[in-house]
Amino acid sequence: MTNEVTSDGQEPRRSFLGFSTFIMFSGLAAGYGTLAAFAGRFLFPNSVGRENWQFVATVEQLSLGSTLPFKTPSGAKIVVARQRDGNAADCFVALSSVCPHLGCAVHWEPQNERFFCPCHNGAFDATGQATAGPPAAAKQSLTKYPLRVENGLLFISLSSDSLA
Amino acid sequence: MRGLGDWLYERMPINVAQLRELTNEPVPNHLKRWWFALGGTPAYLFVVQIITGILLAFYYQPAPATAYESVEYITNQAAFGWYLRSLHKWAATLMIAAVILHQMRVYFTGAYRRPRELNWVIGMALLCCTLLTGFTGYSLVFEQLSYWGATVAANISDAVPGIGGFAKQMLLGGDTYNERTLSRFYILHAAVLPTTIVLLVAVHILFIRLHGVTEFEFEDEPQDKPKHFNFFPDHMLTELMIGLVLMIVLSALATLLPATMGPKADPLTTPEVIKPEWFFYVSFRWLKLFSLTFAVISTGFIVAAMFLWPWIDAALRKLTGQQEISVYIGIVATFLLIGLTVWEAVVAH
Numbered sequence: 001m002t003n004e005v006t007s008d009g010q011e012p013r014r015s016f017l018g019f020s021t022f023i024m025f026s027g028l029a030a031g032y033g034t035l036a037a038f039a040g041r042f043l044f045p046n047s048v049g050r051e052n053w054q055f056v057a058t059v060e061q062l063s064l065g066s067t068l069p070f071k072t073p074s075g076a077k078i079v080v081a082r083q084r085d086g087n088a089a090d091c092f093v094a095l096s097s098v099c100p101h102l103g104c105a106v107h108w109e110p111q112n113e114r115f116f117c118p119c120h121n122g123a124f125d126a127t128g129q130a131t132a133g134p135p136a137a138a139k140q141s142l143t144k145y146p147l148r149v150e151n152g153l154l155f156i157s158l159s160s161d162s163l164a
Numbered sequence: 165m166r167g168l169g170d171w172l173y174e175r176m177p178i179n180v181a182q183l184r185e186l187t188n189e190p191v192p193n194h195l196k197r198w199w200f201a202l203g204g205t206p207a208y209l210f211v212v213q214i215i216t217g218i219l220l221a222f223y224y225q226p227a228p229a230t231a232y233e234s235v236e237y238i239t240n241q242a243a244f245g246w247y248l249r250s251l252h253k254w255a256a257t258l259m260i261a262a263v264i265l266h267q268m269r270v271y272f273t274g275a276y277r278r279p280r281e282l283n284w285v286i287g288m289a290l291l292c293c294t295l296l297t298g299f300t301g302y303s304l305v306f307e308q309l310s311y312w313g314a315t316v317a318a319n320i321s322d323a324v325p326g327i328g329g330f331a332k333q334m335l336l337g338g339d340t341y342n343e344r345t346l347s348r349f350y351i352l353h354a355a356v357l358p359t360t361i362v363l364l365v366a367v368h369i370l371f372i373r374l375h376g377v378t379e380f381e382f383e384d385e386p387q388d389k390p391k392h393f394n395f396f397p398d399h400m401l402t403e404l405m406i407g408l409v410l411m412i413v414l415s416a417l418a419t420l421l422p423a424t425m426g427p428k429a430d431p432l433t434t435p436e437v438i439k440p441e442w443f444f445y446v447s448f449r450w451l452k453l454f455s456l457t458f459a460v461i462s463t464g465f466i467v468a469a470m471f472l473w474p475w476i477d478a479a480l481r482k483l484t485g486q487q488e489i490s491v492y493i494g495i496v497a498t499f500l501l502i503g504l505t506v507w508e509a510v511v512a513h
Contacts (some may be wrong), residue, residue, distance in 0.1 A: 020328070032244050043334060044333060044334060045333055045334075045336075045337045051403060061372055074431075074432075075432050076431075081473060097432075102315070102316040102319040102320060102443050102451070102456070103316065103318070103319040103340070104315065104316065104434040104438065105431075105432060105434040115376045116513065118434050118435065118436050118437065119312070119438050120451055120452050121513050133453075134451070134452070134455055134456055136301045137455045138456060138457070145286075159339070159340070161338050161339065161340065162339070162342055162431070163340070163343070163431040
């Protein structure tokens with residue numbers, strides 16, 4: 001039976017058509033797949049490294065125990081403080097006002113000497129360590145901004161993408 | 165007139181009588197009771213949302229610098245803008261309430277059981293899409309509460325194990341709420357989610373037509389009368405009547421309690437009292453009660469259990485021999501749902 005089919009050319013033609021169909025569908029799948037991949041990549045935001053180093057103060061301006069309220073160009077509040085003597089970047093700390101729990105803005109409550117987050121009642125001490133609420137349960141603390149010291153000048157690294 | 169009919173039939177050869185015969189599903193008598201017709205209510209409100217949404221889109225500008233001002237323009241300056249925006253807001257509220265009530269009715273009457281399990285899953289997907297549409301729509305106003313609500317929601321998604329970071333990036337279009345976030349919410353709210361809802365509703369109705377409506381009998385029903393009535397025109401008239409009542413209710417709510425505007429979003433200051441829309445009070449309270457990881461994972465389990473409930477219920481019935489076990493679980497869940505919602509509603513923090 002197979003020989004008969006082969007002899008009149010049916011089998012090779014059928015194989016060829018089957019193979020062509022497979023190639024065509026593979027081509028279609030690859031084409032539409034590529035388009036879907038492009039669409040997915042298009043929707044996923046670019047992780048452009050838009051970090052800017054901004055001048056904060058000279059290292060002499062910050063004595064031990066003192067804090068410096070710093071405002072970013074977009075107005076976000078950051079608390080910069082000296083933790084110990086020295087001129088290295090790790091002698092300083094810059095605390096974000098963004099709650100590490102779910103991203104709300106914390107504010108300083110002078111009467112309670114704490115940063116308070118109104119979203120889920122999170123509280124942080126002056127060093128940024130969580131003391132109450134969900135951040136304390138999760139042992140979170142306020143985010144610290146990267147700092148750099150160059151020629152006695154303190155710089156902070158800020159993202160220019162956020163609205164805050 | 166007959167000439168026009170012939171002209172139309174020649175170009176569009178559809179036989180109305182055959183079409184009616186094909187689509188005229190016999191409807192069980194219990195659907196004369198309005199709480200069994202709650203599925204048509206969100207469908208009607210969805211049409212209201214599409215129409216009012218298209219009208220609002222003529223003026224709305226989805227960017228942080230313009231969004232709030234454009235909503236303010238719609239509310240205070242555009243002719244009847246306040247009314248259309250209020251209709252949109254109240255129809256959204258009623259639509260979510262109707263979807264929840266419809267789902268509760270299906271749950272407590274066991275209408276999701278074999279062979280209708282897949283339609284329950286589609287209904288759950290519709291509930292999720294409706295809630296997401298409500299969330300994205302609320303975020304578009306760009307007022308303080310909607311901005312911080314969106315920020316909190318994006319960070320909740322960040323805590324989902326595995327895909328959380330990706331989901332947050334896709335939702336916000338970056339690590340944080342930025343210049344491109346509102347346009348994402350807008351396209352989700354006005355195109356992606358409504359299209360998904362339309363497709364899901366089409367499949368939902370197809371399944372109802374394929375399986376027929378679950379039949380219930382009530383004690384006060386006369387035994388000698390027919391147990392079914394026609395979809396056209398009887399049930400259609402019931403639905404139209406519900407639609408008319410809904411329009412009156414919507415119009416009254418829009419006039420008496422029009423949509424207002426809170427302060428414009430300030431990405432630097434979180435308001436002292438922050439609340440999401442009422443339909444997320446449960447999740448918000450849950451987040452206050454437990455750690456973020458536990459709250460997110462437990463919510464994921466609850467949602468997954470709701471999707472798979474027809475099979476879980478079947479397994480529970482087999483294990484316990486209790487045919488009504490889902491009713492008891494449902495009563496506890498309903499009290500929990502109402503309790504957490506009311507708790508969040510009455511306290512500031």
